[in-house]
Amino acid sequence: MRRKEFLAGMKAGMPVCVGYFSVSFGFGAMAIAQGLTVWQAVLISATNLTSAGQFAGLTVIASGAIILEMILTQLVINSRYALMSLALGQRLGPNAGTGKRLAAAFFNTDEVFALGMARGKQLTAGFFVGVGIVAALGWISGTAMGAVAGSLLPESVRMALGVMLYGMFIAIVVPQAREEKPILISVVLALVLSCLFAWVPGLNLISDGLAIVLCTVLAAAACALFFPVEEEEVAQK
Amino acid sequence: MIWLYILVMAVTTYLIRALPLTLFKKPIRNRFLKSFLHYVPAACLAAMTFPAILSATENWISGAVGLAVAVALALCRRSLILVSVASCTAVFLAEWLIKML
Known part of the structure; x- marks a missing residue:
């Protein structure tokens, strides 16, 4: 991975980092309310990097359902990632090897995918992983903060910050649709x-x-x- | 037990993301599939944004204000960061106004 691409990705990922922080803050607070420890909440965020899937996962854990239900819930809620990964794989092209693909796959969230696609033809695995790492930092630190101090940030501020992510989607889709x-x-x-x-x-x-x-x-x-x-x-x- | 749930959750999510990326490495030749994948990103982002944005805030009106501001600025080709910060500011102001009224 080229350093320049990676750094460009990290820079592009900053707004995702802020948006993720506020959303995962809510996740952290909710995980504690459901009886998980801070470390468990952080581990879920660090290994999943997905909002809807994690919130649904919490519900499954809280209800004490069988493991199969966890698998099915994640399959249904996260199946869009399979489509995104397919599109991403085509965009990365045959030059991207298995190692790079396995790394990019880990960070393939809605927002990171959106930024990667907005990059157009010159998208590289380095750029994608750069965005992903910055986004993951926001996601994991937000979870930890939310778990430790869930009542610190008022709900209204958190919700408004969460809209940032939708704002990004709109900023990416509208110009393409216009063109x-x-x-x-x-x-x-x-x-x-x-x-x-x-x-x-x-x-x-x-x-x-x-x-x-x-x-x-x-x-x-x-x-x-x-x-x-x-x-x-x-x-x- | 919770650790087992977490492990299963992580593995399932990762496999969903990793398998399509690693199994389909060659460029797809089929014209329909190529075109399909060309349209996937925009369609997917659109479906995720609306109407979800209306229920992402305390009040659907503030969500609609955020949406309108974002679309207007994006039509004027403003930068990604400006669009997202402006729409989130608009939501915050709208909610503050609604509470004042």
């Missing part, structure tokens, strides 16, 4: 589907993690059918 019409269509399709899964009775029983996967697959498949990407264009990406 390329089929991407705009895929975004609109995904938004409509996502609203259906959130609000239509029956459909809203589907877990958030699975709903995101379904929205993504349906919207991307529809656009791939109607607006297949030109051969050369893909070759460059």
